Amino acid sequence: MIVAEADLIYRHQVVDLTAISTQVSRFDSVADCAEIIGDAVLESSAVKFVPRIRSGSYADIGPRRSMDDEHIRIDDLSSHLGSIFKPSMPSAFYGVFDGHGGPDAATYIKRNAMKLFLEDFDLPQVSDIDAVFLKELEDSHRKAFLLADLALAAEESISSSCGTTVLTALVLGRHLLVANAGDCRAVLCRKGVAVDLSQDHRPSFLPERKRVEELGGYIDDGYLNGCLSVTRALGDWDLKFPLGSSSPLIAEPDVRQIVLTEDDEFLIIGCDGIWDVMSSQFAVSHVRRSLRRHDDPEECARELVSEATRLNSSDNLTAIVICLSSPACVESSPPQRRRFRFCNLSEEARNRLKSLLEGN
Structure with a gap:
């Protein structure tokens, strides 16, 4: 059987x-x-997903003598640009700018960010986003970085030895576009796992080192031409070749686009003062725990900067936390057990208590 x-x-x-x-x-x-x-499955999830955008930011001078970081945070881009998209489509724009040689270049880019990166480009009136539009948007962002670089060269109030790294993040519906020139970083939290959406442009990154050396530059003790710790930046025209020539130091950004899904919880963008002392995964885990405690992205950004300070960051510190999913489940405090105070009774008291309980 x-x-x-x-x-x-x-x-x-x-x-x-x-x-x-x-x-x-x-x-x-x-x-x-x-x-x-x-x-x-991913496409199906993405089609149904609509991000619920809210953000918070925090910046601190750190141990430096001057504050050269700047940032911009716009949760509702349509209120600035008008209704170029259907009203139900969320739109947002963020940027971090880490200046060097003084704060002037970073301050200029922040002050003119909307004009430089968005308003000067004739975005078409659309009811939805298609592949053609996304390609045009990516191309326009690349051009925006290069034109912003030229604007710094033409600005007489800014020294040719002053520059800034730039990272921008643009959310249009369920589409996210990140553009980066320098060593700021954008990190996505996807179900608790850190996903880097930008590449740090440093001399230690082999493709960048190879590009620099092929164009006549050199790396000395980790610095481009012995004086700059990044290989891409806006400004720094004393290190760039004349217009029309290929230069070891460039302003062209890496641009990456992704389609957001319900697995994408939040985005962190920050200057290198954060990433010098913590990994992308460490930052994501730290923010995720914080969101589950209090669900406040502003406080999360503050706590992330405080943690970088505790870890002895030697730079200015700037962080933006952008929530993309529904509010996280806030952990409730466990119910407090009622506590009883125990005391020792004398033998006489115990006998009296016994008599009372027995009805005597």
Whole structure:
């Protein structure tokens, strides 16, 4: 009887496996099948997802003698640009600017950020975002960085030895575009896992070092041409070749676009004073715990800066926390147990208590 039942189960498994094998044979491989299913699920999740944007920021001078960081935070971009998108589409814009050689270049970029990165470009009136629009948007952001670099060269009030790194993040509906030139960083929290959305442009990054050396520059003790710790920045025209020439130091950004899904909880963007002392995953885990405690992105940014200070960051500190999903579940305090105070009774008192309980 047991043998017969085992044989029946075995033949049933063989039938199931045969059916599965037939389905999988439609694809080139099991891996291809999984990839197709995964992409379909991701696309389905993305189509249904609408980010609920709210943010907070905090900046601190740190141990430096001057504050050269600047940042911009706009949770409702349509209120600044008008209704170029359908009203139900969320839109937001953020930027961090880490100045060097003084604060002037970073201050100029912040003051003119809307004009430089958005208003000067004729964004089409659209009811939805398609691939053509996204390509135009990416191209316009690249041009914006280069034109902002030229604007710094033309601004007589800014020294040619002054510059700034720039990282911007633009949210349009469920689309996120990050552009970066320098060593600021954007990190996405995807179900608790840190996903870097920018590359630190430092001489230690081998592709950047190779590009610099091929264009006649050199790296000395980790510094470009012995004086700058980044390989991409706006300004610093005393280190750049004349217009029209390829230069070791460039302002062209890396641009990355992603489609947000319900797995994407929040985005952190910050200057290098944060990332000098903590990894992307450390920062994401720290903010995630904070959101679960109090659900306040402003306080999260403050706590992240405080943690970088505790870890002995030697730079200015700026962080922006942008929540993308529904408010996190705030951890409630466990109910307090009622505490009883125990005391020792004398033998006489115990006897009296016993008599009372027995009704004597």
